[in-house]
Amino acid sequence: MAGAGGGSNDVQWCFSQVKGAIDDDVAEADIISTVEFNHSGELLATGDKGGRVVIFQQEIENKSQPQCRSEYNVYSTFQSHEPEFDYLKSLEIEEKINKIRWLPQKNAAQFLLSTNDKTIKLWKISERDKRPEGYNLKEEDGRFIDPNTVTALRVPVFRPMDLMVEASPRRVFANAHTYHINSISINSDHETYLSADDLRINLWHQEITDRSFNIVDIKPANMEELTEVITAAEFHPHQCNTFVYSSSKGTIRLCDMRESALCDKHSKLFEEPEDPSNRSFFSEIISSISDVKFSHNGRYMMTRDYLSVKIWDLNMESRPVETYQVHEYLRSKLCSLYENDCIFDKFECCWNGNDSVVMTGSYNNFFRMFDRGQRRDVTLEASRESSKPRQVLKPRKVCAGGKRKKDEISVDSLDFNKKILHTAWHPQDNIIAVATTNNLYIFQDKVN
């Protein structure tokens, strides 16, 4: 266990690249808020608190070799959202990008949806590698030619130029959410997508911006009776009529849009029974689900709550089929974690390409992987100290109490400001993107 990097077939994770500034003084705008690979894994998008999106493209060093090192380099960057002011409530609307979701590729251009708290935007990212030259009425630099000086006509031709990647906003889906958008999910029908805020979920058509259908509304008539909020939502990867949403009380509801227009009544309710004698002040807070993700094969879903990752079989609502403890040693630190607000941190989780391994982040820039088949788990660290090219990551261990062994780190030494909330796994290969506060780390399977 000490030598292996964890993951199926003894994957050894190696440092590949790190993006972002080295300095410790982190500007708020540079805090990474979302990371997402596209469907082929060729593109990797990040969003930050400053409303900016940066897209990296994979450039394979040697295409002829089956196992080759690949690097992600900047492909495009643009300002997706800007801060706005809600005049009615006198509140600021943050430009922070909460989620990015890629659309399946239909033509040469790439499309993604990015959202802040209130507005979703469809961005088109297209390449331009040719430009027309030889206009009759315009110079190459754009100056107009006096028509009276033109003596002969020529046909403009397209000539190759340096690759230019352009991002343009194609649709803006605004004014449909009273509360803060936490999720967007693209439907497998390639036509619609959903957006979820704390109390409502809306269904949109990708082409239509002035209308959306409300499909879930859990707002009580009297806000004093509010007991739970929606924390995440996702469409099933293959069944276009099915979606799930998770709540702050640790439940997941699966809804079928064929049943009725308003899916307030769930088709399935996934909830693990709790031992009432173990209930404490913190129970509900730590049971709040921060992320829900379907497996690629559509048979399972994974949820992340504060201390654990749970895998659910869609056919069994009574309890999860697998539970993995992410950082159980924090259970005896809940009081201070409540005081410094860390108990409200929203960690995400992700599946690998064949659904055999799941990954999620933790504190101290640690992240965890759980191999479902081999029943092994590993803790790795994203740090500048382990950033030599192709350096194999050494497994880390946290000492919960008692005697601390060499190379172990004690719970009290963990840096709770260094949190890994966002991670992403390449859809096919063993390439992962791990976001620390303001840096993006890319790790790869060791290549011989």
Place this chain on the structure above:
Amino acid sequence: MSEEIEGTKTNEETVVNDQNDMDDKVISPEKVEEAKLKARYPNLGHKPGGSDLLRKRLTKGQKYFDSGDYNMAKAKVKNKLLPATTSEKSGGGEITGDHIPTPQDLPQRKPSLVASKLAG
């Protein structure tokens, strides 16, 4: 005499409490943490996941007096351009509502684009 008896009583209670604490520690570190929290904040509500917490979550964000107040705050944070009058009055504390904005004070509508360091 009575003091002695009381002393004994207290000792017994202490022993019993220790037993309970030990049981709690063995059974639930969460309950120990809960006790710690209640000791520090005795006025903490008994419905932790209830309305108050959720409603705070629903209305996150800093409230400003109006859009002028908001734009002035943005200008100070981004451009760090402080009109002379402001620094005299505010004493460097508040970032909002210290003077009535004039057209010259307001920032450009679109803030200058600063590229992400990830793209650097």
